[in-house]
Amino acid sequence: MIPRIGPIPSHELFVALGVLAAAAVFFVEARRRGQRDERLLQVVMGALVGGALFMRLGTWFQHVDLRDNASLVEQWAYGNRSILGGLVGAWLGVHVAKRVAGYRLRTGDLFAPAVALGMAVGRIGCLLTEKPGTPTGGGWGITLDPGAAAATGGVAGVPLHPSFVYEIAFHLAAFVALWLWLRRKDLPPGETFVWYVAAYGIFRFLVEFVRGNEVVWAGLTRPQLFLAVTVPLVVVRIAWRWRSGAYRVVPSPTPVEVAL
Template sequence: MYPTLGDLLGFGLPVDTHGFFVLLGVLAAAAVFVHEARRRGQTDERILYVVMGALVGGAVFMRLGTWLQHVDLRQNASLAEQWLYGNRSILGGLVGAWLGVHVAKRLTGYRTRTGDLFAPAVALGMAIGRVGCLLTEQPGTPTGLPWGITLDDAAAARTGMPAGVPLHPSFAYEIAFHLVAFAAIWWWLRRRSLPPGETFVWYVAAYAVFRFLVEFVRGNEVAWAGLTRPQLFLLATIPLVLARILWQVRRGAYRGATVSTGSTTEGVPV
């Protein structure tokens, strides 16, 4: 475990590991987003407000996404306590970013779909940001697999996990997923003429299913019926996302999808 990365420029200021990789992920995502926007010709200045909406919405919901943990509201932390000391939620951040984008579009009148710009950017940003989680947070449940992470006494005491016991590197699984997703979007899906915005929907659907499964080895608190709170949230949202994809399929939205082959395109089934 590496909660800090040493001193910043030798001035005696510790660099928070988690924050450093989150910032690195945001910068990488921004670079990919700008590249895709230019490649697709989406250079309307209003798109900057859409990005700001995503960042603000994601930041707010990431911090407050774990606030409502008890039906009795008196058992939850105050909003101020949650903001200052509460756990961060990637799922909450994604929901907040989605809401922020739609609010920004409504305020600015920007109507062009932006999901195809966000999909590769978010995938790469998530892969990099999760490195910070891997280096600082509770790895996962005990495992007999050879790639398990074994904590020393100090790391075990800090994370509340047993020392000397191999643990699932659940965040490494997520990093691998997002890297594969980024590669698939960058070299395959972006070459296909899918309906505008659908690339992001596919990515979110795939991540939601993957995250539901990886929660079984994450080690989060079981909330109800053997499921964690993220799994309960996903149990309600996955059918909605899959239903949207099915609706698009049934209305024939993917029927005319094409794949680029040099300077020409040929129809392919999807």
């Protein structure tokens, strides 16, 4: 059984709470930065629609022979949900919505802290409903009872890595860094989201070793194969921008007093 809080499945509840938390942070940050254009609502809707579509359908292509994959209807109803697919879909949805709405300002600095906090809240639902991770000898492991083990595919009585706790801690730390430190830095518009994605991609690649997902090739899981291709591209982009001088802070000119 899926753990529930009242009549609502706990996974869906915390995903919804994560979306609400992300939306609140987004609009607070937009107000702080003076971005009050009504078209931002369309941009947020684009992120939500794109994220939802790719989260549900992002894991459809799992076999080279297309006949071995589920139909799109089956994938939507019963397939695995992918956070990485959701992030890609949200990114695409934002760009499509901005193009349709004619909104030209960068929005990455608004989305970065919002996504970090939303992910931290949403992952609580994963912690309550999914297999925590691989076996660990550490005293911090999570032990499943027989019912939870049967529901999640785990092993009862064996301490498992609390991989979702690791991820919640990462996103909370990222939110604090983005909200209290990076937002005060003179970075080019939109760059904080790029940094956040790069950091999360590296973290997620490493935490996959204790997540317990299916190994499909060369000792790596499907998320790791995806990240092995995409994260280097993001890191190279940051390095290129750095070498081109995009991150150099130009000091403000010192006021000169004029004698009258």
